[in-house]
Amino acid sequence: MQLDNLSHLAVFAAVARLGSFRKAAAELSLSASAASYAVRTLEDRLGVGLFNRTTRSVSLTEAGRHLLERLQPALGSVSSALEEMNLFRASPSGTLRINTFRDAALVVVAPLVERFLRMYPDIQLDIVSDDGLVDIVGMGFDVGIRYEESVPEDMVAVPVGPEQRFVVIGSPAYIARRGEPKHPDDLMRHDCIRYRFRSGAFYKWELAKDGVQLQLDVPGRLSVGDSELILRAALDGVALGFLPEHKVRALVAEGKLVCVLEDWCPPMAGMMMYYPRQRQMTSALRAFIDLARAA
Structure with missing residues (x-):
């Protein structure tokens, strides 16, 4: 596969996951026009439309959904292969995307940010506060933080933060x-x-x-x-x-x-940090969990 095809597929997957060319471009450090061009070029090469576009929304066509289903395992393998290269680095690197609700962002995450970024200068943190429940896998997050009863059963959960009441x-x-x-x-x-x-x-x-x-x-x-x-x-x-x-x-x-x-109103268990059981843990996520558990 040509390298430009692989990069265009990565842009396509990001747009499909985020439902927005602008958001995908920001995540990939591209301009919105570059993201749009990559998808148009991919569509021209494949000879099919991958997205339905309106001024307000972007949604997958049937062909786009089929491509995404076939593509996700392959991109996951590429991501895992690149992540394994961190084993040869002196310190973890990459971007760690965290989805949490607002209180946990203030109580659990915020106290760790300065120390974590100082300890790991090659890691970028992307923290999204959202009081609703989200599919962290589908939305491209590495880890979520919620109360125990809100953690999906198929996730690995790690207690973090102080006891709550x-x-x-x-x-x-x-x-x-x-x-x-x-x-x-x-x-x-x-x-x-x-x-x-x-x-x-x-x-x-x-x-x-x-x-x-x-x-x-x-x-x-x-x-x-x-x-x-x-x-x-x-x-x-x-x-x-x-x-x-x-x-x-x-x-x-x-x-x-x-x-x-x-x-x-008795005390209850604190918050849980959770991540997909099937996905290989990145070095950035392992470093953050270790720091959170030690805090």
């Missing part, structure tokens, strides 16, 4: 207006802020005490998909929220929020 919080004005819940059953008569996943499912509040574990589909007129919106609404007295304790600790100390049902 979720707490039920409300503003003093809300508590004065609606009263303080004394038992989890009382939440069913309160307004609660519901967290909605991208899938459309609602997160069930997890409470536990003396061996009794509850998962409550709490009622509420406000549903959001962002923890910052939960915090804002709770501060404004809209309803009760359920958030990580580290996120609200200072506001509780200042009297802006009140914790309720504290005896039903």
Whole structure:
């Protein structure tokens, strides 16, 4: 295979994965016009269209989907072969792409960034904060960070970060207006802020005490998909929220929020860093996991 064919196939795979010529170009350090030219040249050589293009979206044609399915194993083998060359280097190199939700980015990833980049000057970090659940393989990430219950079963998961505790919080004005819940059953008569996943499912509040574990589909007129919106609404007295304790600790100390049902909010396992079981671990990922576990 000619080298330019291989580079054009790599551009095609990146556009297919990201659904955007602009994003693929940025990832590959190309101009958008160069990425578009590479795909057009590939289409001309193959004699078929690989993408349906509109001003707002890019999607694979049937031929494009077939090519991508056949191409991914081969590109994976090429990537693995290149990664193995790191065995001959003095230190790891390459780009490490991390997908994490916002709280984990602040609690787990941010404290490691300066030290990691200083220790490994040949590694580039690409960190994407996303509170929704994503397919890290399909989106081209090396590793994801989520709570244990959100980690797909076919992934290798490694505990990272400190122990966590979720707490039920409300503003003093809300508590004065609606009263303080004394038992989890009382939440069913309160307004609660519901967290909605991208899938459309609602997160069930997890409470536990003396061996009794509850998962409550709490009622509420406000549903959001962002923890910052939960915090804002709770501060404004809209309803009760359920958030990580580290996120609200200072506001509780200042009297802006009140914790309720504290005896039903035990500590829980921390966050999990996860990666595909079938994929060879890159030297950059191994270095990051080692640093995170030692922190």
